[in-house]
Amino acid sequence: MQTKKKHSLNLIIGLIITCIMLFLIILGFFYTPYDPTKMDSSAKFAAPSIKHLMGCDNFGRDIFSRVLKGMGNTFVIALATVVIGVVSGVLIGAVTGYFGGWLDEVVMRINDVVFAFPSILLALVFISLFGTGKYNVVLALGIAFIPSFARIVRGEFIKYREMDYVKSARLAGVSHLRIIFVHILPNTMTVLLSSIMIGFNNAVLAEAGMSYLGIGVQPPDASLGSMLSEAQGYLFSAPGYAVFTGLMIILLVLGFSLLADGLKKG
């Protein structure tokens, strides 16, 4: 009883944090207290106050406004990355897992090669080939994320393809495609959903990492990673800048982690 209660608590806390973050992100799309790129030299390094909730940065830009916009950017990039990874990963994993045979062997060995590369490194190679920018980051990270999803889905399909209900679907004359997507895929959802959440976290962190390295979102656009990299130069003059930006990354990741954990166990 005791442990069960704890799990649902994870889910609830995760849900609350995620909801708040999502609310802030959506708010950021429509409204920010100040223009996030507008500079105000009189407010340089302003401390947090009623006027500027999180203070101002080295150009006098309102950090709260920039955090709202930056979270939106980070979120969209992470989401697009996960969508690319999940859609391709599910397709690859489902087909290889369901049919097996030589196709499975070949595709999974390619998968292993991609998987063996650190995803950030892979993305770096990609960026150096195709140039920096939001869309290239999404593409690079998305490709790097495919193998992990493909593996999870493949494992699930191998497990389910021998189930009697799959056999009886085949015996009812159901086509392979329909079995894969209508009969088996819904069964993999519990596992897939929590790995999507974890994948999303990794994408947030990877985006932050890439922007921190200066190859993600380009200034004057804001993202949590690029802001953090800017903030490190002013750790002592404006500690709030780094603290608030970092806090947002932590909260975003924490919310989804708790949610994934709660979903998996609950």
Added chain:
Amino acid sequence: MDDILLDIKNLNIEFHDHDAPEHVVKNVNMVLKRGEILGIVGESGSGKSLTAMAIAGLLRRHDITTDGRIIFDGKELLGAKRSELRKIQGNDIGVIFQEPMTSLNPTKRIGWQVEESLRIHRPEMDKAQRYRLAVESLKSVELDEPERIYGKYPHELSGGMRQRVMIASAMICEPKLLIADEPTTALDVTIQMQIVKLLQRLNREKKTSILFISHDLSLVKRLCGRILVMHDGRVVEEGASEEIFTDPKQDYTRKLIDAIPKLEKPEI
């Protein structure tokens, strides 16, 4: 039309998924007449389920080789194209499995699963027609309140109920042949009898031929007119059910019959 529904000639099945090929079904011949209930008995690994799977077209193609002929309703099944096979599967041949706990998809409602064959084989039907037929089918397998069961998920039903649902979904297109692969093994004894009676009734009313695979001789005796005994991939004995029980020709059959538990106090 002749009265032979299924004619199997010299069926051989070999596995090639290990180093040495394994010959698991050897020169099996059998004939099933329209409206007949044929029992196949034998121990685990005797090749009886595999034979049934070959008839249903469920064997994987890349590591299993089959040889011989399976003629169903005048059509050759072995080596038929998958698109051809798919027209027969579910429409003319229905299958029920041993384990009612895993033979229903846990994420789909009962009604959806019962209707699946209709969606494939009767695409001209609309939703209301499918619903009506599914409820009718659930009713015909003696499930109470079929409308309520239609909307339930498998985990809400008992083992016996699930097996009835399986029979309902296998029978919804009114197939000519129903393959029952140990349908009662996972159920308790009273439910076993009910399922056997249900199969008997369906056979009588809908003229469906049944291939009943089991290792439970007492059930087979009750249900089947004719019995095929399999051992080690071969058919060792075949005959009318009475004949086999009163005058078994083979040692193996005698041993199987002796293995039926009797209601006597054993001598110690």
